Amino acid sequence: MSVEFVFNTYLELAANANKFGHYKLASRWFKAVLDELQRAESDAPLRAAVLSKMACIYTENQQYRQAESTYRRALALWHALPSGQAQVKCGTLLNLAELCILQGKYGQSEQYFRRALSAQKSGTRPDNQQLRQILARLAYVLVKRNKLSAAHSILQELEALERQP
Numbered sequence: 294m295s296v297e298f299v300f301n302t303y304l305e306l307a308a309n310a311n312k313f314g315h316y317k318l319a320s321r322w323f324k325a326v327l328d329e330l331q332r333a334e335s336d337a338p339l340r341a342a343v344l345s346k347m348a349c350i351y352t353e354n355q356q357y358r359q360a361e362s363t364y365r366r367a368l369a370l371w372h373a374l375p376s377g378q379a380q381v382k383c384g385t386l387l388n389l390a391e392l393c394i395l396q397g398k399y400g401q402s403e404q405y406f407r408r409a410l411s412a413q414k415s416g417t418r419p420d421n422q423q424l425r426q427i428l429a430r431l432a433y434v435l436v437k438r439n440k441l442s443a444a445h446s447i448l449q450e451l452e453a454l455e456r457q458p
Contacts, residue, residue, distance in 0.1 A: 300326055300343055308350045323347050341370035345385045352392050361396075364389040383412040383423065390430065399437045406431040425454060 307322030326347075330340050344367035351360035364385060371382035390405035410427045413419055428451040435444035 297339065300330070300339070303329075304343065304346050304350075307347070311350055311354050319350075337370045337374055341367045341374075341382075341385070344370065345388065348385075348392075349388060352388070352395070357392060357396055360392055361389070364392065383409045383427075386412060387423075387427065387430075390434075394430075394434065399434050403431065403434045403438065406434060421454060421457070425451060428454065 303322055303326045307319045307326065310316075310322060311319035326343055327340075330343060344363050348360045348363035348367060351357070351363060367385050368382070368389070371385060374382075386405050386409035390402045390409060393399070393402035393405060406427055410424070410431065413424055413427060428447055432444045432447040432451065435441070435447060
């Protein structure tokens, strides 16, 4: 049985406890996962992935403050890794950007979308589907911030990307 399988099982238990309002139990499972990761001296990518998943669960349950701090911890780990992890780091940035939208923090959301865009473009194999998603959501945030000229430029970039095979 792989280490990732065990941690995913623990995370699933935590997610279910959290979903049904058993926040203290969920918190204990999350803490157990993180403690075990540190005890096992697990690699940073696995710890960052666990933190990202925890943050997603917090977001789903509208525990935004916990989600934001957990995403930030995951990002700190991702940033310490080689650029080969750009794809996964990009996913965490996107989730954090979406969380900021939910909270009406459009300025922060814009920053995270721009960082995700940069990470996606700097990756060894940019994912055009994810690029489209980032550009569309960035344009949305720019419109919300009344930065219409910047939103127009982003939409033009998105349109050019759509024309590519």
